[in-house]
Amino acid sequence: SQSELDYPFKLLEYFNGFRVSKVIFSACELGVFDLLLKSQEAMSAQRVAQELGTSVDGMERLLDALVGLEILEVERAEGTAFYSSTDVANLYLAKGSAKSLHDMIVYRSQTIYPLWNNMVDAIREGKNQYEKTFGLPSEDVFQAIYRSEEEMLKFMGLMNSSWVLDGHDVVTAFDLSRFQRIVDLGGCTGALANELARAYPASSITVFDLPEVVEAAQKHYSQEDNRVAFQSGDFFRGEIPSADLYVLARIVHDWSEEKCLALLKKIYETCQPGGGVLLVEALLFENKRGPLMVQIFSLNMLVEAEGKERSPSEYTNMLNKSGFRDVQVCRTGKSYDAILAIR
Ligand code: SAM
Structure with missing residues (x-):
């Protein structure tokens, strides 16, 4: 395997730590997880943006990053991405759940x-x-x-x-x-x-x-x-x-x-x-x-x-x-x- 001296993979991941936190925190503060839990069906970025009063472009990037972090799931239908929560997000990240953080x-x-x-x-x-x-x-x-x-x-x-x-x-x-x-x-x-x-x-x-x-x-x-x-x-x-x-x-x-x-x-x-x-x-x-x-x-x-x-x-x-x-x-x-x- 490549050593950290050849390419500083671990360091770069550490540098990014605060951004990963802020992706999750921002979604929480905007109410993304609460909305997805309540809606019970997968939603497009456009609909999430509309419901939460945000820009569509910003929301789409946020939702994609959350999929990258494996906190949300996505499926495509007729050229549109539809996002839904994972069980972990529903349990720990939505506001009203019994184990909400x-x-x-x-x-x-x-x-x-x-x-x-x-x-x-x-x-x-x-x-x-x-x-x-x-x-x-x-x-x-x-x-x-x-x-x-x-x-x-x-x-x-x-x-x-x-x-x-x-x-x-x-x-x-x-x-x-x-x-x-x-x-x-x-x-x-x-x-x-x-x-x-x-x-x-x-x-x-x-x-x-x-x-x-x-x-x-x-x-x-x-x-x-x-x-x-x-x-x-x-x-x-x-x-x-x-x-x-x-x-x-x-x-x-x-x-x-x-x-x-x-x-x-x-x-x-x-x-x-x-x-x-x-x-x-x-x-x-x-x-x-x-x-x-x-x-x-x-x-x-x-x-x-x-x-x-x-x-x-x-x-x-x-x-x-x-x-x-x-x-x-x-x-x-x-x-x-x-x-x-x-x-
Ligand atoms: N024990 C709780 C827990 O672990 O979730 C709270 C811990 S929090 C870090 C410190 C707690 O000590 C706060 O609830 C705070 O109000 C209380 N506290 C601070 N100074 C105090 C004092 N002089 N007398 C009584 N309580 C105090």
Whole structure:
């Protein structure tokens, strides 16, 4: 086979990565997948363009690229191309489907993509890029993320959509049935709390988050189970509710080691002996040589937060420094993994 030195196939494919993302994101934002799902029949580019109010030429190129990516299918009849969705597009890319990743895509396209445009500065300065990207002060990350109600809801949509894919795996990575009172600190929309309620019928779960998030979660996200309750507060500044198990899903990766230790120590002090803490994060390999996606997530945390992705031993060290023992690590094989530690 030809080597990369003869012709840089792999490099050229990498260079194109952002364009591939934007093809899919644009189709999502324009409503292509929703229209094709609703129509139930193959449609010409002209009809799709007409329904969605776009140029015919632009839509035809977009649909052809989606066929190239094997996200749409095409057949020709009487000289016209008719496009239809694949099962994968219907399941994951259409807005209304049970496993829709639409909200993940909107956030990546409209917020993360512009932030990544300033990656060079993020690396030079070693800090997030809200100021350059959106003209916002960058000291309080969640004040920047929640700069308007619309932005807060978009972020909550992003958070919610991850657990459509990984929720069940992370809550069943360990048998948590002995923990009856569970508090999900920074539990956002309650998506993971609902997964916990489903997996552990004898447990009750409190979602603890900032007041504006709790209010929006109760207004916009229905909780399937009356064992899921909400409580507002600030886990850095105030008291946290007492519980047998504290869940921190994608919380530790947001913050510096110093802030994480302060939070973990507060949890340790509030927790009874035998109680625990469950960290849910995307784990780096111990030698940091992968997984590639987690290495890329870690750059993402640089450009949009204060933290980073860490290896199991880095989490274990923080847990031990906070007083926790019996640290167990479970890689789920999906995007997010789980670490359980006991007081
Ligand atoms: N745990 C959720 C998940 O994995 O989908 C959300 C993770 S999100 C990266 C971080 C969450 O922490 C947000 O819901 C945010 O509102 C919440 N949060 C940030 N600072 C907080 C604070 N000081 N007190 C309570 N919650 C906070």
